[in-house]
Amino acid sequence: MKKKKYFGRAVMFIISAVFAFLFLMPTVLTITNSFMTQSEINANYGMIFSNITGDRGYIADKVTLKFIPDKVSLSQYITALIKSPDYLFKFWNSVILVVPIVVLQVGTAALASYGFTRWRGKFRSFMFFFYVILMLMPYQVTLVPNYLVSEWMGILNTRWAIIFPGMFAPFSVFLLTKSMRRIPSSLIEAAKLDGAGEWQIFTRICLPQCRSALYSIAILVFIDYWNMVEQPIILLPDPAQQPLSVYLSQINAGEVGIAFAVATIYMIPTLLLFLHGEEYLVEGIAHQGSVKG
Amino acid sequence: MSMNKDKTEKNKRTLRERWHGLNYKTKDFIQSWMFSGPSVLGVSVFFILPFLVVVYYSVIKSPLNPEFVFFENFQNVIGNQAFKIAVKNTADFSIVAVPLAVILSLGLALMLEARIPLKSQFRTFFLSPMMVPVASVVLIWQVLFDRNGVLNEVMLTFGLDKIDWLKSEWAIGVIVVLYLWKNLGYNMILFMAALSNIPKELLEVADVEGASETYKFFEIKLRYLSPTVLFVTILSMINSFKVFREIYLLTGEYPVERLYMLQHFMNNTFEALDYQKLSAAAVILAIVMVIIIALLFKVEDSFGKDVEG
Numbered sequence: 136m137k138k139k140k141y142f143g144r145a146v147m148f149i150i151s152a153v154f155a156f157l158f159l160m161p162t163v164l165t166i167t168n169s170f171m172t173q174s175e176i177n178a179n180y181g182m183i184f185s186n187i188t189g190d191r192g193y194i195a196d197k198v199t200l201k202f203i204p205d206k207v208s209l210s211q212y213i214t215a216l217i218k219s220p221d222y223l224f225k226f227w228n229s230v231i232l233v234v235p236i237v238v239l240q241v242g243t244a245a246l247a248s249y250g251f252t253r254w255r256g257k258f259r260s261f262m263f264f265f266y267v268i269l270m271l272m273p274y275q276v277t278l279v280p281n282y283l284v285s286e287w288m289g290i291l292n293t294r295w296a297i298i299f300p301g302m303f304a305p306f307s308v309f310l311l312t313k314s315m316r317r318i319p320s321s322l323i324e325a326a327k328l329d330g331a332g333e334w335q336i337f338t339r340i341c342l343p344q345c346r347s348a349l350y351s352i353a354i355l356v357f358i359d360y361w362n363m364v365e366q367p368i369i370l371l372p373d374p375a376q377q378p379l380s381v382y383l384s385q386i387n388a389g390e391v392g393i394a395f396a397v398a399t400i401y402m403i404p405t406l407l408l409f410l411h412g413e414e415y416l417v418e419g420i421a422h423q424g425s426v427k428g
Numbered sequence: 429m430s431m432n433k434d435k436t437e438k439n440k441r442t443l444r445e446r447w448h449g450l451n452y453k454t455k456d457f458i459q460s461w462m463f464s465g466p467s468v469l470g471v472s473v474f475f476i477l478p479f480l481v482v483v484y485y486s487v488i489k490s491p492l493n494p495e496f497v498f499f500e501n502f503q504n505v506i507g508n509q510a511f512k513i514a515v516k517n518t519a520d521f522s523i524v525a526v527p528l529a530v531i532l533s534l535g536l537a538l539m540l541e542a543r544i545p546l547k548s549q550f551r552t553f554f555l556s557p558m559m560v561p562v563a564s565v566v567l568i569w570q571v572l573f574d575r576n577g578v579l580n581e582v583m584l585t586f587g588l589d590k591i592d593w594l595k596s597e598w599a600i601g602v603i604v605v606l607y608l609w610k611n612l613g614y615n616m617i618l619f620m621a622a623l624s625n626i627p628k629e630l631l632e633v634a635d636v637e638g639a640s641e642t643y644k645f646f647e648i649k650l651r652y653l654s655p656t657v658l659f660v661t662i663l664s665m666i667n668s669f670k671v672f673r674e675i676y677l678l679t680g681e682y683p684v685e686r687l688y689m690l691q692h693f694m695n696n697t698f699e700a701l702d703y704q705k706l707s708a709a710a711v712i713l714a715i716v717m718v719i720i721i722a723l724l725f726k727v728e729d730s731f732g733k734d735v736e737g
Contacts, residue, residue: 151536151544156553158612159553161565251464262468272714272717275695280477280478283478283482305475362561364562380562394564
């Protein structure tokens with residue numbers, strides 16, 4: 136009986152290990168390939184990105200998936216960071232688009248979810264249901280409304296065309312409301328008896344209680360917008376203002392090596408957020424449960 | 429000078445006095461809107477009102493000639509061949525990918541829940557796809573699934589013919605793999621969290637009574653998990669719409685017919701500035717989504733009632 140249990144666990148371990156490494160592979164590939172020289176990249180993947188222009192050098196007739204570079208080289212990073220400052224500009228574009236969205240979206244959502252938690256009239260229940268529907272709408276449905284409003288407000292092709300809709304995206308309102316509703320009402324009642332006003336209850340009780348939820352939502356929102364491609368293409372067509380995610384997605388085949396290096400650089404903020412907040416990510420969503428309010 | 433100061437002081441006082449003079453109900457009303465107001469206002473301005481405009485656009489001839497044409501635009505969209513293909517492909521994709529995303533992530537969560545070594549490392553590995561920028565995902569998928577890619581090399585060594593995966597019948601399969609790779613980790617975390625919330629005593633009692641693993645899974649765990657199953661299903665649906673980004677970057681505006689999704693249709697209609705068609709398609713999509721959500725809520729109502737709260 137006991138032997139059987141050990142055997143089962145070993146099988147599960149092996150299966151999860153195989154899956155886990157398959158899942159990790161693209162991340163590892165991105166990072167290790169960023170330390171290869173362009174000629175090594177060409178040699179490895181030349182067959183695939185065959186429209187590579189310029190000095191092609193040696194191209195193997197077979198594609199090889201290499202995890203460890205022949206010689207660790209920083210040439211791609213040097214090209215990306217020093218020779219073409221374009222990448223850094225785009226990186227900065229990403230920062231000034233995404234940071235305001237994360238801060239404003241989480242801030243507005245925190246206020247709103249407190250409102251949805253403390254006051255539950257008919258109108259608010261209806262609004263909350265509406266948020267859920269809106270949250271589930273594919274981007275292609277909200278795209279047209281977003282475009283119309285931006286045009287009408289005259290903010291099309293400016294940063295605000297992306298920041299404003301991002302600020303009011305209902306996703307975080309939904310998640311935060313769910314965790315705020317889990318705060319024991321006795322806690323709030325006690326604070327009220329002690330003479331705390333709504334603002335004090337909000338800042339001193341609700342926000343600290345939802346810390347891990349706030350953090351995990353911030354990470355999710357950040358990841359979502361850090362990799363946006365469609366929104367800027369349509370709402371912010373000016374290439375000088377577009378974030379690096381758009382630029383990266385349009386990189387052409389001859390720059391595969393640089394693409395890996397830039398992608399690695401682009402991954403750093405997410406990586407740091409992850410390492411710092413993975414526990415929150417797990418904890419903060421641990422109690423989501425039912426979709427309905 | 430001093431009179432002026434007096435006056436502002438007086439005004440200030442009256443404002444404060446006015447606030448205190450308000451009855452409880454009005455005060456409460458104002459306070460409540462101070463919190464939810466910004467969000468409700470923003471959502472109304474940026475999503476709800478413009479959507480009403482979209483609905484209006486969908487029933488008129490053109491913005492310049494606002495003649496009421498009733499269902500004409502809808503008939504045009506539904507009769508459109510590209511739209512039909514797009515709907516079929518999108519539905520096929522979602523019907524395969526969403527249930528797989530739910531079932532496989534639940535399986536992974538159950539496996540990691542069993543006490544195996546390196547559990548937390550594995551968890552991190554499964555989450556790692558969330559970090560990889562789309563651009564590098566696209567590059568790697570090309571390396572793997574291109575005509576001259578890694579997968580075909582492997583096939584060759586087994587004596588099988590090369591397939592141009594992204595242009596073949598298998599194209600949807602390649603995208604499903606990409607979608608699963610990207611989303612399983614997060615779904616798994618949601619399930620792991622829910623699993624850890626199942627009362628331990630219940631499972632211990634079942635153990636003492638000699639219940640089988642299958643019984644424990646279907647009669648105890650799944651019941652407690654049902655709200656999470658719904659949540660993960662809905663999240664997976666949202667994410668299944670997002671995979672368009674990768675399809676688009678992998679195959680461009682006009683991929684093989686099998687990969688022509690609703691999003692391609694919307695995108696191309698948008699670029700052709702055909703607002704009437706686009707609005708009608710958006711309204712149809714919205715209606716379908718509302719129906720699906722309502723159905724899912726109904727299912728949860730009848731399934732998860734006994735463990736609610």
